Amino acid sequence: MSQTITTLNVLLPLLYLTSFTVYLYDFFKEQKAVGNVNRIILFITIIVHVSYLLALTVEYDHPPITTKFEIFSIIACSIAFSYFILELLTDIRGTGAFIILFSVVFQVISSIFIGPNYKVPEVLRNRLLGLHVISALLGYSGIIISAVYGVLFWLLYRNLKENKFGLIFNRLPSLEILEKLSFYAAVIGFILLTLAIVIGIIWLPKAFPDFSYFDPKLTGTLFVWLVYGVGITSKWIANLYGKKFIIFSLIGFVVAIASLIVTNSLARTFHSFY
Amino acid sequence: MNLIGISINHRTSSLELREALHLNRDEIVSLIPRLKEQIFSEGVVISTCNRTEILGFPQTEGLGVNSIIGSLLQAKPIDGIKPEHFTRFFSCGAVKHLFSVASGIDSMVIGDSQILGQVKEAFEISEDLDFAGSISRRIFDTAIKVGKRSIKETTIGEGAVTVSYASVQVVEKIFANLEKKSALVIGAGESGELAAIHLRDKGVGKITISNRTIERAETLADKVHGEIVPFQFLKEHLHNFDIIISATSSNELIIHADEIKTAMKKRKGTPVVLMDIAVPRDIDPDVRKIDNVFYHDMDSLKIIVDQNMQKRKEQIPLVEKIVMEELVGFFNWYNTLDVVPTIKSIRSFFEEIRLDELEKIKNKVSDEDFTKIEDMTRRMVGRLLHNPTVKLRGFAESGANIKEVLTNTLILKELFNLDDFPTNGKSDSEENHNSEGNDEKK
Numbered sequence: 001m002s003q004t005i006t007t008l009n010v011l012l013p014l015l016y017l018t019s020f021t022v023y024l025y026d027f028f029k030e031q032k033a034v035g036n037v038n039r040i041i042l043f044i045t046i047i048v049h050v051s052y053l054l055a056l057t058v059e060y061d062h063p064p065i066t067t068k069f070e071i072f073s074i075i076a077c078s079i080a081f082s083y084f085i086l087e088l089l090t091d092i093r094g095t096g097a098f099i100i101l102f103s104v105v106f107q108v109i110s111s112i113f114i115g116p117n118y119k120v121p122e123v124l125r126n127r128l129l130g131l132h133v134i135s136a137l138l139g140y141s142g143i144i145i146s147a148v149y150g151v152l153f154w155l156l157y158r159n160l161k162e163n164k165f166g167l168i169f170n171r172l173p174s175l176e177i178l179e180k181l182s183f184y185a186a187v188i189g190f191i192l193l194t195l196a197i198v199i200g201i202i203w204l205p206k207a208f209p210d211f212s213y214f215d216p217k218l219t220g221t222l223f224v225w226l227v228y229g230v231g232i233t234s235k236w237i238a239n240l241y242g243k244k245f246i247i248f249s250l251i252g253f254v255v256a257i258a259s260l261i262v263t264n265s266l267a268r269t270f271h272s273f274y
Numbered sequence: 275m276n277l278i279g280i281s282i283n284h285r286t287s288s289l290e291l292r293e294a295l296h297l298n299r300d301e302i303v304s305l306i307p308r309l310k311e312q313i314f315s316e317g318v319v320i321s322t323c324n325r326t327e328i329l330g331f332p333q334t335e336g337l338g339v340n341s342i343i344g345s346l347l348q349a350k351p352i353d354g355i356k357p358e359h360f361t362r363f364f365s366c367g368a369v370k371h372l373f374s375v376a377s378g379i380d381s382m383v384i385g386d387s388q389i390l391g392q393v394k395e396a397f398e399i400s401e402d403l404d405f406a407g408s409i410s411r412r413i414f415d416t417a418i419k420v421g422k423r424s425i426k427e428t429t430i431g432e433g434a435v436t437v438s439y440a441s442v443q444v445v446e447k448i449f450a451n452l453e454k455k456s457a458l459v460i461g462a463g464e465s466g467e468l469a470a471i472h473l474r475d476k477g478v479g480k481i482t483i484s485n486r487t488i489e490r491a492e493t494l495a496d497k498v499h500g501e502i503v504p505f506q507f508l509k510e511h512l513h514n515f516d517i518i519i520s521a522t523s524s525n526e527l528i529i530h531a532d533e534i535k536t537a538m539k540k541r542k543g544t545p546v547v548l549m550d551i552a553v554p555r556d557i558d559p560d561v562r563k564i565d566n567v568f569y570h571d572m573d574s575l576k577i578i579v580d581q582n583m584q585k586r587k588e589q590i591p592l593v594e595k596i597v598m599e600e601l602v603g604f605f606n607w608y609n610t611l612d613v614v615p616t617i618k619s620i621r622s623f624f625e626e627i628r629l630d631e632l633e634k635i636k637n638k639v640s641d642e643d644f645t646k647i648e649d650m651t652r653r654m655v656g657r658l659l660h661n662p663t664v665k666l667r668g669f670a671e672s673g674a675n676i677k678e679v680l681t682n683t684l685i686l687k688e689l690f691n692l693d694d695f696p697t698n699g700k701s702d703s704e705e706n707h708n709s710e711g712n713d714e715k716k
Contacts, residue, residue: 156447160444160447160448160568161562161568163570163573163574163577165574165577165578165581169447172447173450174446174447174448174449174450175447175448175449175545176448176449176450176451177450180450239542239544241542241543241544241545241566242545242566243565243566244543
């Protein structure tokens with residue numbers, strides 16, 4: 001099993017790189033010959049990645065959420081998986097390279113630094129924790145994807161305003177579609193983040209005696225949740241169009257990243273397991 | 275091959291001359307019997323706004339292209355036309371030209387999507403008037419195949435190459451679902467009409483026309499199943515439209531930035547696309563500074579047109595490759611037609627010997643024996659010629675390697691000295707064409 005894990009650990013960055021390269025090639029060249037090749041390679045990558053995560057769980061007897069690099073691998077997988085579902089639902093393929101790039105970065109870092117981890121605190125073997133962490137990570141993946149589409153929206157918007165009709169104009173879908181993709185990704189991210197927060201609030205006080213509602217990670221996540229909540233509600237109620245919603249999405253992304261950096265690196269929290 | 279043809283097109287003549295020589299369907303229908311009577315055994319007349327072409331197989335040798343030009347000018351007499359306005363094509367060159375025309379690379383707008391349908395229609399007229407034979411049918415089938423392959427295998431027909439269509443392409447980069455959008459076209463002239471038609475074809479939900487002369491607005495609105503807004507009330511309705519295309523001949527601005535600002539407030543910031551395809555401009559270019567207002571004029575749309583045109587030009591070598599592949603394929607088939615007369619010649623040659631020998635013994639044997647000998651020799655000749663006939667026919671039917679076919683027919687002709695025998699050559703064409711057609715069916 002350990003040999004399989006090592007092999008998959010080497011194979012995964014290569015598969016993500018291949019996916020990224022094929023999507024990038026398709027973006028620049030738009031060759032009919034590429035057809036479904038990019039989608040098939042991504043699908044294979046996701047299957048291999050899920051197998052890898054299962055292998056880690058079986059081998060180490062806990063879900064792979066106990067170290068930064070295990071979590072990085074899950075983020076890479078959830079970004080790829082979320083994008084894959086979005087592509088299947090919308091059949092918009094021109095944006096894959098921009099999203100898969102994040103999976104490549106997370107998986108490469110994970111593969112380089114990850115190590116065997118047999119001994120973990122008992123609390124990390126809890127199933128509710130697994131659900132809490134996975135929903136939070138999928139939520140953050142939604143936020144990342146929403147931000148990527150937000151940036152693409154912004155690029156196309158500027159290109160259209162400035163009469164630039166190059167690659168961005170030719171290969172990206174319409175502004176309305178980019179906005180929709182960004183919005184849907186944000187909504188999915190928001191729902192999963194809500195789930196993570198709810199599970200956390202139910203389970204954390206029982207699991208950790210020093211639990212505090214003013215914990216930096218909890219307040220940081222709540223703040224991110226609020227930004228997206230306001231953005232999504234405004235879009236529904238005030239019919240917030242395109243650029244204004246995209247600004248919300250990008251602000252939310254910046255807040256989320258800042259919150260993660262601060263709470264994981266600078267602040268002291270019970271919420272740190274590694 | 276004795277196919278000949280003439281062409282007057284955008285490369286050889288002015289628009290005025292091309293327009294003057296343009297033949298509508300009725301004129302083509304009345305010209306073909308004259309061509310059939312005087313010049314061609316089979317042929318075709320293609321006439322579009324950018325080209326008039328006549329191609330065909332002359333009835334007799336020595337008929338030059340000047341007689342074709344003469345017939346055309348007889349049907350459509352115009353002043354100022356000179357021989358140098360016509361390009362002439364012969365044999366392989368004529369077939370290659372037709373394939374290039376069908377592929378769209380010979381069109382004024384490279385990759386023109388209409389020309390393939392026009393070529394097809396021209397041949398259908400010839401077929402209806404019994405002016406098409408098996409060779410010309412094969413040529414046109416291949417030409418249509420060239421056109422289809424060019425569209426499928428290359429991007430020769432992709433991207434907007436007119437300003438009106440480019441404006442619709444930009445609209446599609448802003449809105450996803452045009453069915454839910456409403457468009458206003460200001461000006462019911464040629465450009466306005468073209469833009470309105472493109473919008474209708476793209477499925478824009480609601481099209482409204484506004485024009486100083488209300489009758490013209492009504493006519494265009496009928497054409498695109500739209501509505502009209504009286505020109506004097508135009509500014510009060512600006513906020514109702516997601517897409518505004520202006521194409522009037524006004525010398526002054528029709529829409530000012532302040533009016534768009536007001537409209538945007540009423541629209542609560544939902545985006546609007548303003549396309550100014552008029553010269554001089556109809557819309558104040560300052561509108562581009564307003565958030566969610568996408569303004570494009572002729573200059574910016576021309577960038578798209580030029581880019582797409584360049585992309586299409588880059589596809590020409592790929593299309594030329596398709597033309598060459600199909601040209602080679604066609605001539606491979608065409609050259610196998612030599613096989614049919616060779617088979618006929620060799621059969622005649624053997625039959626003649628058989629009859630000659632029978633004649634010699636006719637009076638030396640009884641009638642009963644003669645009948646037996648006659649049957650036997652017939653069977654013998656049949657068996658002797660069975661393999662070579664089947665083999666050669668096989669080559670003809672499968673369109674096999676031309677070198678092999680030519681070598682085999684040449685050896686046969688040389689060995690049996692078949693050049694002196696009848697049915698040897700394609701110029702006595704109709705019979706042979708038909709027999710080839712029959713062979714193919716077998």
